[in-house]
Amino acid sequence: MINIPSYIKDPSYRYQMPALKIKVEGKGNGIRTKLLNLFEVSRSLGVPPEYPLRYFGAEFGAIIEFKQSEQKAMLNGSVRGEDLKNSLDHFIEKFVLCPKCKYPEISIRIKKGELYSDCKACGEFRKMDMTHKICNFILKSPPPGATKITPAKKPEPVSAKPKSSGKKKSKALTLKNPEIVECLEILTSEHELARAGEILTNLSVSKDYEADIKAYLMFKGVFNSNLIVHMSNPIGIQILKNVANGCPEDFLMGFACVYGNDEAWKSKISTAMFHFYNNDLLTEEVFDNWIKDDLEFNETSPVYNEQALNWVKTNASEFLEWLKNAEEEEEEVKEENEEAKEEVKIEEIKAEETKVVKKDDESNLKVNETKGVVEESKSTKPGDNDKVSEGITKDLMSQLNNVEDFDIDDI
Ligand SMILES: [Zn+2]
Structure with a gap:
């Protein structure tokens, strides 16, 4: 173990970390510096391992590779252990x-x-130097507890909520809460979809991020005007799924809050709904209940907007109509399938009958009589499927030929 930072010489210093272990691998362009115990070192420092890794990446101008699930961290290129040690001290x-x-x-x-x-030892609370590149990354991927939504202290102006007078007093939390605004800014500034999704997921660290707020932050901060485009991307669908899962009402509330009453979105609402349905984000049951006004929206949520929800529903009529017709068609197809099954059964029975006829032929028919059977099989089944009759005739004719051949050879 070495001291934090490593240049402190006191051998009995109470703050220590493991020395960073590295391994340089590969050749030429494929050469990489593996940071073997970065996760362990980072735990001692109380920071996510991606912070020092990104710091190294910026300092040495190296592309980084990071896999949280496999606890892997590496830098492209060859970096000396001594240089990394000094760089870690700077970090x-x-x-x-x-x-x-x-x-x-x-x-x-x-x-x-x-x-x-925020120092636990001396109580110092000080703005950090924000000049280093990784500060932006820290803002986007804050350590747990760095941001926490607390209800705004100021009560809302009365004029802002004229209609909720009769209902129980709603919480002071509004979408203008500085910390919600802050989260939104962070999400909006992240241009990589997968990263934005991760940030959104990490927000669940705080229980204050309820599904309704999260749905709002997702539509507004992650997707915004690119929602339809991102829905052709599996990553986009996964982000939506994480939020929609188990909370269809919150999902719809968030959607309505962001896109409702927006004329530019009027023609796209049905398309969006179709994608939600087609990707199993919202089920048929949810839509049915929505039509019947049976969904339970949390009316005290800052994301709840009755008018916007109604607007969305009205403009989703094309989709809702399609869904209704699709259901009916599905039932028709079902019925048709049943009918088709019946037909197959009938044909099977016919085939059985044919077999029986064949057996009879083989066992005891003489050449002359066989012709009679052919005619008989035709005549005894009036109205039968022509194909089946044809099949029977062909079978019998070929048997007939065989019998004749056999007879001739035998003689
Ligand atoms: Zn301090």
Whole structure:
């Protein structure tokens, strides 16, 4: 173990970490520096391993590879262990040590899009130096507890909610809450869909991010005007699925809150609904209940907007109509299938009958009589399917030929 940071010489220092172990692998362009125990080191520092890795990437101008699930971290190219050790110390100075007491006791906090160090040892709360590249990444992927939605202290102006007078007093939480706004900014500034999805997922670290807020943040911050485009991307569908799962009402509320009453979206609502249905995000049952006004929307949610929901429903009529017809058609197809099955059965029975006829032929028919059977099989089944009759005739004719051949050879 070495001290945090490594240049502190006190052998009995209480803050220690494992020395970073590396392994350079590969040749030529494929050469890579594996950081074998970065996850362990990061645990000692109390930071997500992706922070120091991205710091190294920026410092050495190296492409990074990071796999949380496999605990893998590496840099493209060959980097010396000594250089990494010094770089890690710089990272520690910036993001792990308290600027005042110099102990590695800080928690990183986010306030209004800026990073703060919150020291548990001396109580110092200070804005961090935001000049390094990875600050943006930290803002987008904050450590657990860095942001937490707390209800706004100021009560809402009365004029903002004229219609809720009769209902029980709703929470002060509104979509203008600074921390919701902050999350939205972070999500909006992330242009890579997969990353935005991860950030959204990480928001669930705080229980204050209820499904309704999350649905709103997803539609507004992750998809916004690109919703339809992103729905052709499996990543986009997965993000939607994570939010829709188990919370169809919140999902619809979030959707209506963002796209409802927006004239530009009027013609796209049905398309969006079709994608939701087709990708199993919202089931037929949900749509049925919505039509019947049987969905239970949480009317106290800041995301709830009755008028927007009605607007969406009205403009989804093309889809809802299609769904209704599709259901009816499905039933018709079912019936047709039943009928088809019946027909198959009848044909099977006929085939059995044919077999019986064949057997009879083989066992005891003489050449002359066989012709009679052919005629008989035709005449005894009036109205039968022609194909079946034809089949029987062909079978019998070929047998007849065989019998004749046999007879001739035999003689
Ligand atoms: Zn301190």
